[in-house]
Amino acid sequence: MSDAASIHNLVDHFFRHQSGKLVAVMTRVFGLHNLELVEDVVQAALVQALEAWKIHGVPEDPAAWMYRVARNKALDVIRHRAVGDRLNPEWTRLVGRDEGSDPLSRLFLSHEIADSQLRMIFTCCHPQLPEESQIALTLKALCGFSTHEIARALLTTEANVKKRITRAKRKFIDEEIEFEVPSGDALKARLGSVHTVLYLLFNEGYSSSQPNELIRRDLCEEAVRLCLLLFDHPASTNPETAALLALMLLHASRFDARLDESSNILLLEEQDRGRWNQNLIERGIYYLNESASGDHISRYHLEAAIAAHHSIAAGFADTNWAAILLLYDDLVQIHPSPIHELNRSIAVAQVSGPDAGIAAIQQIKELENLEDYHLLHATLGEFHRRAGRADEARRCFRRAMECTVSVSEQRLLERKLHDCDVLAQTAKK
């Protein structure tokens, strides 16, 4: 082992991200219908790296090392197994006839890897797949998560994850889905579902239902990483992609400030804004500016703009709530959703007082869909508390507690109930 190798450490998630790259590259060689074989080849390459490096140290260029191993394993499969006729014809021809040329190596050039990964993103988000399969497959094929890790991340069972992935693989074969980036109108439509999947992936990590902080961070980072990949590729870079990226980065900037030392949730008004990640905010604003072109305003544009207003405000009270309210007005127009309307009510209350906030909630269309949503009752409770109605507030917070199993949410609501007690006592005096 050389000294250089011994001090060389791998970047975080190196194996996981290499797994994502190799699966994409190998799928180009073996085809989507051979996804199982692809996974075996990639697994074998990763194991070889592990077994060699743990005893010998990490080589100077670990990625290149792994690519060589993967390439050799792929060639072994092509030469020794009878899959030749089911391979991509281009590779069969080149591998078989011309010893001098090396088409497989070409696939490991960085722009070809990016291209393969883009194909994989579009494939995992294929509209023929159910949403839950799209997310599970994205985590497996692109992010290198094991089924066990996916189950933990999505708060479901391993058997469920396997079912979702198997369903997707069967669809690829039954529908003869091509491993490609669609073009023309199809590209536009498919990009929409890619954005949705990445948005959901980010939300899985950002939502407080996931109790494990490390997993949450991982999911958010993966969503940002894939969105950057989209933005950097000519086929998928557009204002909407930039807006989605801005939205993720701006939210991610508050990640560290959202919990105190005892893992209690800190609300926006309680957060130490000095702990907001300025680098992420700057990058978020940069992509928000990049998104400001074309004639289409997406929900991501509006949500990113709202997040940006929070990011640049000196304090909670200094936030430009009037501007945020206008953005919410537009958002509920172009993307009607009771959740957006609920969030809008918070802006309404900041601009016109808690009773106006309650009135805004009462006007939500399909409010009954939110009946079991803890944040509806928590928001209502907060409005009542601010309006000085301790009993009403208490009732709402208790109802909210019935609607969530999240321990951190429960603790937050207990704190709110305590605020109600304080309010009631002050009123008595």
Added chain:
Amino acid sequence: MSNFMFLFRGGETPTSPERMQAQMQKWMNWIQELRNDGKYIAGDPLQGSGKVLRSPNKVITDGPFAEGKEIVGGYFLVRAETIDEAANMAKDCPIFEGGGSVEVRPVQVINP
């Protein structure tokens, strides 16, 4: 100081890339400790298969030669005062987390 060889057998190979990296990091940390103490000399991984030749006919057969657990996966050459010290050094090897074993053998000195 004498030289000793560690022979690694068995152990668990994780299927999750993230766990693979975590396992590798443990090995790297362990090796780094041995190096910092000036006790590490060299090491190599061995491939999982090979050939075996047996007397008397020198017939060449393919490996693996034994149960998976019994295959030597790699070796280290280390420095220690005594066999006991060497054996103690091997106690921190991450291979034990996956049920593997380390055989510690003194390297025979040719000119005693």
